[in-house]
Amino acid sequence: MFKKPKMIVFQAVMISVILGVACGSPLKSPIFRSLARPPTRVGVPQVRSDDVSAVVLSRTDDVRPDGFDTSLETSNSIRGAASGDAYGNIHGSFGWVSPEGVPVSLTYVADENGYQPQGDALPTPPPVPIEIQRALAYIAAHPPAPEGQIVRKTIFG
Structure with missing residues (x-):
């Protein structure tokens, strides 16, 4: 059973x-x-042949107790230079040629106010709308009352 x-x-x-x-x-x-997905092709960044075989054309490094100076230039138009003092303030520049063939150049200062780059390649903010400019002008012309002081305004003056 x-x-x-x-x-x-x-x-x-x-x-x-x-x-x-x-x-x-x-x-x-x-x-x-x-239903199977076709294989996904992964894009590999294209590197210009002169970037792969770039060589250093000139390089200088001068480190002193009161600061430093350095510069670099490569065969594919990359260049940079910087100088610094004993207080940590640095100013310099660097540049390259974009893939479109346009020279790109930036200068900078790095000091107690932070890193401050300048150049045409940097993005810029949109212009401040006229309404905001008027509001800021009004606020500057009519500062608020000091704290603790009560300002009483009535409709009838």
Whole structure:
């Protein structure tokens, strides 16, 4: 009436093997192949050949107790120069030629006021709207009352 435990274990193992083979076999249906995503192409940045083989044309480094001077120029038109003093103030410039062939140049100062770059390649903020300019002029012309002083204005003056 009841099966032996070894027979039950054998049947369970056989069912597991059959299900494993059935689930693990590749599907030959074209429906599932069409649902697969095509391979994604990853873009590799293009590097100009002169950038790959660029060499240093000149480099100077002069480090002194009262500051430093350094400069660099490469064969692919990258250049930079910087000078610094004993107080940590640095000013310099650097530049390169863009992929479009346009020379890009930046100058900078780094001192107690922070890093201050200047150049045509830097983004600029949009102009301040005229309404905001008027509001700022009004605020400057009508400063607020000092703290603690109550200003009472009535409609009837």
